[in-house]
Structure formats: C-alpha cells, structure tokens
Amino acid sequence: MLFQLGYQVHIVSVLNIIEYEYAGELLNLGELKEKKDGFFARWNRLQVFKNYLKKHQFHCIIDNRTRNSWLRETIIAKWLYAAYKTIYVIRSYNLEYYFPKRDNLSKYQYQNAAAIVSVSKEIQSLVEKKYGFNNVTTIYNPIERYSIEESETPTINYKYILAYGRLDDAVKNYSLLLDAYSKSSLAKEKMKLIILGSGDDLELLKRKVASLQLLEDVMFLPFVKNPLPIVSKAKFVCLTSRFEGFPRVLIESLSVGVPVVSVNCKSGPEEIISNKQNGLLVENFDEKALAEAMDSFIFDKELYEKCKGKAKQSVERFSIEAISKDWKNLIERI
Structure with a gap:
C-alpha cells in the first residue's frame, strides 16, 4: 500500500x-x-x-x-x-x-x-x-485485492452460508454460531453452513457439530490464502466473535456483494454494517436473535435483495x- x-x-x-x-x-x-x-x-x-x-x-x-x-x-x-x-x-x-x-x-x-x-x-x-x-x-x-476466480477453489455444489477465520473459539465464538444455526430453519431449507479456516479448535468444533446432530449440515474447509471465490458464492457470511478490532471478514464479504449477519461485538461491526441496509446486526451472545436474523435472510427475500444490492457500495470507503x-x-x- x-x-x-x-x-x-x-x-x-x-x-x-x-x-x-x-x-x-x-x-x-x-x-x-x-x-x-x-x-x-x-x-x-x-x-x-x-x-x-x-x-x-x-x-x-x-x-x-x-x-x-x-x-x-x-x-x-x-x-x-x-x-x-x-x-x-x-x-x-x-x-x-x-x-x-x-x-x-x-x-x-x-x-x-x-x-x-x-x-x-x-x-x-x-x-x-x-x-x-x-x-x-x-x-x-x-479491503485486500483478491481475485474471485481461483483455479484451486474446491467445487461446492450445494447452497451454503459461510463463516471464516482462525479456529479459535475463545475469540471467534463459533460455538454461538453453531447453536444459532441449529435453532434456525437453515438446515431444513437445505442451506448448509461452511466454516472455513484452520486452528487448534477444529476437533472441539467437530465434536460440537456431532452433539448438535449437524454432521450432514456443517462442513469444515481448511484455510486458504484467498477466500473470496468461496465467499462470493455464499448466501451470506456470519461473524460471531466475542471481540474484534475491525473485522476484515465483513468488509471482504460486502466488497463482493455478499451481505452479512454479525453480532455487535466490540469493535468494528457497527462501523461497517448499517442494519437492514447491507446486513443484519444483532446483540452479541444472543443465539435466538442470531437464529432469527439467519432466517430473515432466507425467508424475507425483499430484505435480502436490498442488503445484497447495497453491499458493494457500502464498503467503497474502505x-x-x-x-x-x-x-x-x-x-x-x-
């Protein structure tokens, strides 16, 4: 730069x-x-x-x-x-x-x-x-400049939402994401959850998935240097961190036209997301509110298309x- x-x-x-x-x-x-x-x-x-x-x-x-x-x-x-x-x-x-x-x-x-x-x-x-x-x-x-065309990107032939980052549950709180996903209607609607990343908590999270009986619905993919080819094909991207600084996950997703569902952790999300304009912002640690936000993007097509249409423009300042x-x-x- x-x-x-x-x-x-x-x-x-x-x-x-x-x-x-x-x-x-x-x-x-x-x-x-x-x-x-x-x-x-x-x-x-x-x-x-x-x-x-x-x-x-x-x-x-x-x-x-x-x-x-x-x-x-x-x-x-x-x-x-x-x-x-x-x-x-x-x-x-x-x-x-x-x-x-x-x-x-x-x-x-x-x-x-x-x-x-x-x-x-x-x-x-x-x-x-x-x-x-x-x-x-x-x-x-x-916003980092990556291509959304990547020859080494795995072929994904199902509908999915995405969360990505280091597999550190003490920070990223994927457990909250999994609990909310299990309470949402996404699995019934054949909308899988992909968790993309590597880290020490992979086995812990796999056990969590098994305990929630989501083995057919939650997929784990390893870290890739350029996540955007996978991000760009997601229905939406989720962030459930306990704390952040200024999460690149959100601005990267929005930059390729993918709306986001995020907890309002400290700090960053509320400086990126305008609620119901480019994504949905919910109170942190509230799995019920998070599940309802996920469902909103599946069943409220007008809301989803509105947020999707405003995604790219909303992060031009970054x-x-x-x-x-x-x-x-x-x-x-x-």
Whole structure:
C-alpha cells in the first residue's frame, strides 16, 4: 500500500512466517530465532534490528505487533525506537494485547509515540478514555485485492452460508454460531453452513457439530490464502466473535456483494454494517436473535435483495486507495 504511494518500505518480521506477497525489503528476524533462541540470542536479534535502523535512518516506524510484555516493550521503545518517529497500531478491542495491566506503565511505554493508530473508532475512544492519550487516530483496515476466480477453489455444489477465520473459539465464538444455526430453519431449507479456516479448535468444533446432530449440515474447509471465490458464492457470511478490532471478514464479504449477519461485538461491526441496509446486526451472545436474523435472510427475500444490492457500495470507503490516503496524511503530519 505505502510502496505503491512511492515510499521506501522495509518490513521487519519477528516470525519466519511469510505467507503473502509483499513489496519492499524484508528483514526476517524469525530466521535468526529459528536458528537459536534464548536470552543472548534475543539480545542479538535486538542488536541486528538496531543496526538495521541505524543503517537506513527511517523517517518513521509503524509497529503492528502485539505488545503485552512491559519490560521487552520498554526496551524497544526507549532503546530501539528512541531516535525515530514511531506509530503504534492497535488492532483489537482487547487492549491486553497491546498495553500493560497497570495504566501508569502504559503511559510510560507509549509516551514518546508520534501517533497511536486504532483500527476502529470504538478502540480509539477506549484508548483515549483509559489512558488519556491525545495522539490517537483511527485508520480502518483496507479491503485486500483478491481475485474471485481461483483455479484451486474446491467445487461446492450445494447452497451454503459461510463463516471464516482462525479456529479459535475463545475469540471467534463459533460455538454461538453453531447453536444459532441449529435453532434456525437453515438446515431444513437445505442451506448448509461452511466454516472455513484452520486452528487448534477444529476437533472441539467437530465434536460440537456431532452433539448438535449437524454432521450432514456443517462442513469444515481448511484455510486458504484467498477466500473470496468461496465467499462470493455464499448466501451470506456470519461473524460471531466475542471481540474484534475491525473485522476484515465483513468488509471482504460486502466488497463482493455478499451481505452479512454479525453480532455487535466490540469493535468494528457497527462501523461497517448499517442494519437492514447491507446486513443484519444483532446483540452479541444472543443465539435466538442470531437464529432469527439467519432466517430473515432466507425467508424475507425483499430484505435480502436490498442488503445484497447495497453491499458493494457500502464498503467503497474502505478501498486501498482511500485508506492509503489516510496513512499518507498521517505520515506527512508527524
């Protein structure tokens, strides 16, 4: 995104997991970690990183990591980043991923930040209220550009609704989705549920499906880099997370004309969905309301077609072009 705007971009990865194409230069600290870990090895990686920063003299650093170790993050903020304008990004409403438990330590850790970027207005409001920072701004996640034509996409010859993402039930709450689906009329209407993704809770969710006697109605498909060919053929997409930041699942689905049914978790859904305009927004943890919303999109054809017709236009403001301008304005302002 920034590379296309003419910036020189360097990516520093702390894990040796490079799954997507990128533009710019890569410093893969994860490779060093796989060769040797431990206290001295970690210190050596910090030295490598510090020398890299000194060599290139960057205008600014954008830190997208989770930051929940106060001692480590204080060393990074006060020693590694001290000479540079640093933008910290907060990608979840669960602030424990990014801030120490003690507010005074958080204020110390972030006191030299050039800016703090939240991915939703709700996160911005929470951070400002909790810590009193006055340099917080919101820049939404952009819609990634994927093709909806994919030769490796599995052939699906039945009607389905879709949920996709990491199979982590403590966050994504697929259990709520399964309970609501079991109470809805979708299985009777031959509308299957596909759960697309990989993760540690696959077997747990399969047992849940069996206990609900939905083995013929719920299908699991493994993670794919480009989900849009599957998304684009879904009747609608569901999100049932306990918490989020700014869920890409919703904006990706809407971008290909597929309406959504989502719980109103913290945070993001209510900044994306206009209820009964591009999707349906229901109170979180209410399986009855969620089941009724699912049924609405099956039986109320006028409502469904209205939401489907407005889906694409509703997320034009999250295009890469629009979000790139927000980042450019911030970088030039600090």
